[in-house]
Amino acid sequence: MIRQSQGFLTQLYAIADFIAIQLMFLLSWWLKFRSGWIPFDSPLPFKHYVMWSVAYAFIAVAVSYLVNFYTPKRRKRFSFEILKIVQVHVLSLLMLLSLLFILKEVDVSRSYLLLFLVNNILFISFYRYMIKVSLKRVRRKGYNKQFILILGAGSLGRQFYTRLKQHPELGYEVVGFLDDFQEKHDTAYQNYKPIIGKIDDLETILNEVIVDEVIIALPLDAHRKFGSIINTCEKIGVKTLIIPDFFDFLPSRPYFDNFADMPLINVRDIPLDELRNRLFKRAFDIAFALVAIVLTMPVMLAAVIAIKLSSPGPIIFKQERVGLNRRTFMMYKFRSMKVLPESASNTEWTVENDPRRTKVGTFLRKTSLDELPQFFNVLFGHMSVVGPRPERPYFVEQFKEEIPKYMVKHHIRPGITGWAQSNGLRGDTSIEERIQHDIFYIENWTFLFDIKIIWRTVINGFINKNAY
Template identity: 75%
Template sequence: MIRRGQSFLSYLYAFADFVCIQLMFLLSYWLKFKSGWISFEPPLLFRNYILWTFIYAIFAIGISFFIGFYASKRRKQFSFEVLKIIQIHLVSLLMLLSILFIFKEINFSRSYLLLFVINSILLTSFYRYFVKILLKYYREKGYNKQFVLIVGAGSLGKTFYRKLQNYPELGFEVIGFLDDDQEKHESDSKGYKPIIGRVNELEHILDKTLVDEVVIALPLDAHKKYGSIINVCEKFGVKALIIPDFYDYLPSRPFFDNFAGMPLINVRDIPLDELSNRFFKRAFDIAFSLAAILITLPLLILIAIGVKITSPGPIIFKQERVGLNRRNFMMYKFRSMRVQTEQSSDTQWTTENDPRKTKFGTFLRKTSLDELPQFFNVLFGHMSVVGPRPERPYFVEQFKEEIPKYMVKHHIRPGITGWAQSNGLRGDTSIEDRIKYDIFYIENWSFLFDIKIIWKTIINGFVNKNAY
């Protein structure tokens, strides 16, 4: 059966959100009209503000219930909650502005409204983070458990059991296995929970034992049993989850799609496939690259002069790289080597004591200043500020045969910096390790993730000991 406690927690979260919004109303009203820090304009009627704030709170809580934000999220990362909180408050703000427009309420401070929404997002995020940390602590101590029954004691079920033991903070406890081949699997069950029955005994066990979730981990040849197992789980109000026997071929976060009225497993769910996500990322790229070009313009001019006077040849070095959807583009860099043939530059790695480099070019490469012109690639739409680093076509053809999943990186725009680079995988480092980080970024992209990568890149510095 489903625990009644979850319903109580949902209402508790709703009440806490309401309290947070009202507290932020009082704080924002005081900051705007009473403190004298922001403005000295006379305050508008207090009762009007508290009325509209109450309506805003109703909107926010109603939206939260509608999108299921108060449901259990023990499997979700905190960044997911922050994103949802921002979305909820922005939609609530738009709804409140619409109501104010309809009722022709013009005596309402816009700066107060902005202050109030920002404060509400910050306080709600802070208390949600505190609650999440507190719940993780108590779950690790054995409280607030969710009980799991695994149907299938073979390699698939045992693999899931072992992985689940690595996350005690999630608060899941396996009560045992169900399997029709008990003699076959009991011999290698040391260190695992016992096999407590056969698959057809599931109804009896759910009737007598407290189970929150049933995880079906049966091999493909047992798929005929899935229907009856799911029917029994739904009869008792227990959640049923299926681990496909081909899960090794799936990414960490597979996505269910719908095509021609049939459910399909999207083998690789890419958040940037959504138009809204691509729009926000592109808008951020344009704004960030424009700001970076304007801020570094004096430095760009100085570097250009330095390149010109230290070696003959063009200031900008253009090289073909493979980008979004395997389309080639010309990537710009400040020239750091002596002029060479196209064949040489496109097919040779740069080494530590490469004789082709100029002295000034060595400095540019070590400090990553040679990559500043790539902000123009971002403006032109060839690249993004954050994404997998692009490679030359010659090496792409090699790596796609030698490194599994190498070509997945071309599902999104390449970047000036990326998750791999911000974790030290730059220059002469493992390509295999970089691809693992790139795929993680592609599957877990969010705007906050981009900000984190940019921040880590700045904090770690631009000097790269592996850059030759």
């Protein structure tokens, strides 16, 4: 079976990577020195580059072993593999450059090495993707199986079994359940794998049945049994995984943290908690806001003139909103309504055909041009270009009691546009749906995700039929 030949497969991956690197060496050599597409000085002899290509291949394979790149990854997303590939080859190139520096090999073309690096990353990513797709097809047909034993036939174990059956491409097969309180499933679950014993039968069953992983899906009041279960599994050499009985409270991708040398489950994985991500997003926000202000300056000047001529009152409407870490700030808009008492503007929703709007204001709200001053909020650090839309304190206090997880949106800076808004959830739409989209964005933020949201906002247009 595949699992019995994992050592062989690891060696096969290493050999395949070695061959792939040599192929990319030949391609990079041809592109740099023979194609005529890239200018170059007189190259070193071909055999000289062959020598360093072989050295690089050995370094890359060694680094891959060190970072466990050749271990099974059937449960991992392909994005994880791409990240590993980039890490392995960037680190390998840095090690090669260090070696070249120590040996005073200064004549090796640096542009060739860069081309070599890029080709390696692209080609190895491509062939690994093809392998992953092929393995998924093989597993769907019932080959390359891994066998699982579920401890606990209650709601937790049944829910895991149901979800596992929805992903045949993972190649897992449940051999059965162990449970202390049931001998067979209820009538509604007769199509499930059978209950083949009690928890105390675990060691006997592991010795008699082929099992690769044991899933502990027991309730919290059975935690006293976890120690003996884990000891039994490790004695036999079987992997153990635990589904926490409180997993309904956790996000889709919780992670373990460390505090005072104690492992903790972080119930909200927020990529923007990392300093490098925050700095990158902030730099992008400042650059984007500056460009947007310059490009829209003629439109903003026209709006200023139109507002001033159409109705008395200030041009900019300032309103208190709740932002990052529940701190309040003044959000700027072009005024679109007649001057109102502050209490009314802070506690009342706008409605269709709202008599408080001015004619110019109606146009500004429909086209979202009233939001343009918020790019200054971005520059001041109150907001981001992309993020959950901020709300007034009066409604925040109301929604946090009525809508589950509403306050999670305040873990990051609010935005001018967001995942909810780019999906049409603007104006008079479901608050619950907006929060679901906001939480998804918060837990899955990437720079490319921001670009996607901005692009969708632009493509879908600025006309908002729900803006009153």
